[in-house]
Amino acid sequence: MFLKRQMPAIIAIGVGLFILFGHFINNPNVQGFVNNDATQWFDIIASFAIFLGALNMLKLQVLKVVKKQRNWQYSILAIFGFAFAIFAGFFFRGANYITLTDIHPQNVNKLVEYISTVQEVDDPVLMVKGIQGSLASYEIPKIFISRSSAEAFSVTISGIAKDVTLGVKPWGAHVQIKGSLFSWMFFKIFTPLSSTMFALLAFFVASASYRAFRIRNFEATLLLVAGIILMIGRVPVGELVPWWLVSTLMVFGIGALIAPLIPDKKLLFGIIIGGIVLTSGLGILLDWNLAVNMPAILSLPNISEWIFDYPTAAGSRAIMIGIALGIIATSFRIILGIERPF
Amino acid sequence: MDLLKKIFIALGSMDRRFIFLLVGLSVLLPKLYPDLFTLPIKASSHSQRVFDEIDALKEDSKVLVSFEYGPSTKPEIHPSAIALLNHLFSKNIKVYAVALWPDGNFMATEAFSQVADGYGKKYGVDYVNLGYKPGGEAVVKGLASDIRTMYTVDLLGNDIDSIEMMKDVKNLLDLDFIFSLSAGYPGSKEWVQFACDPLGIPMSTGCTSIQVTDIIPYVENDQIKGILSGMPGAAEYEQLVQDALNERGIVVSPGKASINMAAQSMAHVVIVLLIILGNITYYLTRKSGKKGGM
Numbered sequence: 001m002f003l004k005r006q007m008p009a010i011i012a013i014g015v016g017l018f019i020l021f022g023h024f025i026n027n028p029n030v031q032g033f034v035n036n037d038a039t040q041w042f043d044i045i046a047s048f049a050i051f052l053g054a055l056n057m058l059k060l061q062v063l064k065v066v067k068k069q070r071n072w073q074y075s076i077l078a079i080f081g082f083a084f085a086i087f088a089g090f091f092f093r094g095a096n097y098i099t100l101t102d103i104h105p106q107n108v109n110k111l112v113e114y115i116s117t118v119q120e121v122d123d124p125v126l127m128v129k130g131i132q133g134s135l136a137s138y139e140i141p142k143i144f145i146s147r148s149s150a151e152a153f154s155v156t157i158s159g160i161a162k163d164v165t166l167g168v169k170p171w172g173a174h175v176q177i178k179g180s181l182f183s184w185m186f187f188k189i190f191t192p193l194s195s196t197m198f199a200l201l202a203f204f205v206a207s208a209s210y211r212a213f214r215i216r217n218f219e220a221t222l223l224l225v226a227g228i229i230l231m232i233g234r235v236p237v238g239e240l241v242p243w244w245l246v247s248t249l250m251v252f253g254i255g256a257l258i259a260p261l262i263p264d265k266k267l268l269f270g271i272i273i274g275g276i277v278l279t280s281g282l283g284i285l286l287d288w289n290l291a292v293n294m295p296a297i298l299s300l301p302n303i304s305e306w307i308f309d310y311p312t313a314a315g316s317r318a319i320m321i322g323i324a325l326g327i328i329a330t331s332f333r334i335i336l337g338i339e340r341p342f
Numbered sequence: 343m344d345l346l347k348k349i350f351i352a353l354g355s356m357d358r359r360f361i362f363l364l365v366g367l368s369v370l371l372p373k374l375y376p377d378l379f380t381l382p383i384k385a386s387s388h389s390q391r392v393f394d395e396i397d398a399l400k401e402d403s404k405v406l407v408s409f410e411y412g413p414s415t416k417p418e419i420h421p422s423a424i425a426l427l428n429h430l431f432s433k434n435i436k437v438y439a440v441a442l443w444p445d446g447n448f449m450a451t452e453a454f455s456q457v458a459d460g461y462g463k464k465y466g467v468d469y470v471n472l473g474y475k476p477g478g479e480a481v482v483k484g485l486a487s488d489i490r491t492m493y494t495v496d497l498l499g500n501d502i503d504s505i506e507m508m509k510d511v512k513n514l515l516d517l518d519f520i521f522s523l524s525a526g527y528p529g530s531k532e533w534v535q536f537a538c539d540p541l542g543i544p545m546s547t548g549c550t551s552i553q554v555t556d557i558i559p560y561v562e563n564d565q566i567k568g569i570l571s572g573m574p575g576a577a578e579y580e581q582l583v584q585d586a587l588n589e590r591g592i593v594v595s596p597g598k599a600s601i602n603m604a605a606q607s608m609a610h611v612v613i614v615l616l617i618i619l620g621n622i623t624y625y626l627t628r629k630s631g632k633k634g635g636m
Binding site for chain 2 (some may be wrong): 035036039040042043046047049050108115121123130169170172173175176177178183186187190191192194195197202203205206207209211213215216225227228231232234235236237239240260301305308309312313315316317320
């Protein structure tokens with residue numbers, strides 16, 4: 001019981017208080033602990049958390065298959081994906097490379113031709129320059145997943161240089177090297193799947209906006225207008241919106257705001273039409289078609305930037321301050337042992 | 343008039359698959375016929391600020407670039423990464439890459455492979471990729487204190503003490519600038535809170551559009567020197583870098599963000615039109631509903 005309840009609380013309270021007060025104690029050992037050791041502890045725990053998370057995911061998926069829960073077939077795919085990633089990461093490097101030593105200068109162009117048969121060469125001239133600069137030892141910019149394919153290619157290019165050697169990228173590094181099995185999995189499976197999932201959002205956002213973005217009250221209207229200005233103002237097409245359209249929409253907006261104060265609809269209509277004629281006339285007189293003459297307020301990109309810089313920044317600050325106060329309160333509750341999420 | 347009302351009401355009950363088709367076409371057509379959808383790209387003050395900050399760095403300055411994004415947000419942030427590396431390498435600035443996201447490793451590797459060779463930059467001499475470390479803000483804090491407590495080897499397994507450009511770098515204070523390419527947590531906010539603000543190191547960020555609201559207060563406070571907001575920000579920065587490099591005689595082809603901006607513009611226009619159409623239908627049906635009720 002002590003190990004399960006009191007011990008975690010003592011560790012959390014002790015370490016929490018020590019790190020908190022450590023910031024106010026000007027002692028190199030304490031500062032060293034707070035700035036270095038504690039962060040390394042955190043890193044080690046975070047690494048274990050990844051390990052535990054992966055195991056937990058595996059356990060859940062296996063249980064789903066064993067118990068044949070709803071949609072268990074997808075779990076087989078998840079387990080297979082997990083096993084494949086583990087295989088490509090820990091058991092099979094699939095990152096063979098070829099190094100040429102003492103390349104004959106007259107064979108450089110031929111080598112580029114050979115390389116282009118196994119690897120897309122964006123700029124052959126640049127590659128020729130690169131090889132000419134490393135004639136003594138040049139690593140072919142192609143990683144072979146299987147050793148047999150690397151050997152077959154090395155036989156093809158055997159006459160190009162004095163010596164052709166095969167190597168395998170070191171463990172750990174193999175995961176990141178473009179062309180390895182792990183990298184192939186990332187770029188050919190994970191990347192398209194992940195991009196597809198994210199891209200689908202555009203369609204759902206469009207459909208949801210069409211159905212749910214309604215002018216129901218003042219707040220909804222404000223949100224809608226700001227949303228539309230940002231959507232158009234943040235993309236290049238916003239630059240093409242003419243000043244007269246923006247000024248007309250502004251007059252309509254003002255009309256909508258003052259409408260409840262003016263019961264006479266004819267008068268309201270007159271004010272709106274008068275406003276449109278006035279702004280349009282001013283624009284023609286002052287030549288607002290020229291970008292330098294146009295008031296900044298009539299440019300949608302400027303309005304969208306203003307929305308970002310002022311109302312958005314103010315709202316975000318308020319949220320951030322609220323979150324910060326919440327974090328302080330929660331931290332104190334944990335440090336004092338009132339709350340025990342562990 | 344009644345016919346018009348009926349048309350709008352019928353449009354209001356449009357099948358969602360038709361909306362999907364419209365959005366799909368609005369993205370596809372500008373990609374298929376880019377010449378028909380050429381739009382001007384004008385830099386916002388935030389993108390201009392990022393460009394000016396990077397451009398003001400001297401030759402041989404040291405810049406840390408943190409990759410905190412993955413494949414899902416690659417179209418928004420990767421163009422910023424490519425333009426940034428073009429800008430930095432063209433000025434002979436040394437680049438130190440780290441990743442706070444595991445996917446960031448791949449993004450960094452790809453970005454370097456796309457840009458470094460074009461400027462004849464050598465790994466370990468002109469740029470280094472230290473790779474991913476789990477821990478988020480703890481990693482940032484650790485780097486601020488001592489890089490070697492976090493990284494003993496680089497991404498390729500080389501001892502970092504054997505890397506030439508790491509020799510005179512102990513912690514973040516030895517760097518001149520930090521650039522966070524961020525798609526969420528951990529990301530730009532953690533860099534500001536645990537490194538750049540406490541140590542006084544200037545930083546800028548390129549992030550997803552959805553993150554801008556979270557980061558803009560730091561930009562307004564000048565804790566972050568400019569922001570590249572999503573794909574529009576990336577396109578603006580690409581344009582600024584392209585113009586600057588062309589002036590210096592370096593030919594750079596238009597970046598992916600600039601090419602994709604037409605598609606994004608059209609998609610936004612379609613969504614806005616759909617919202618307006620939806621509201622007209624809503625207004626008409628509500629009005630006829632009220633009348634029916636009476």
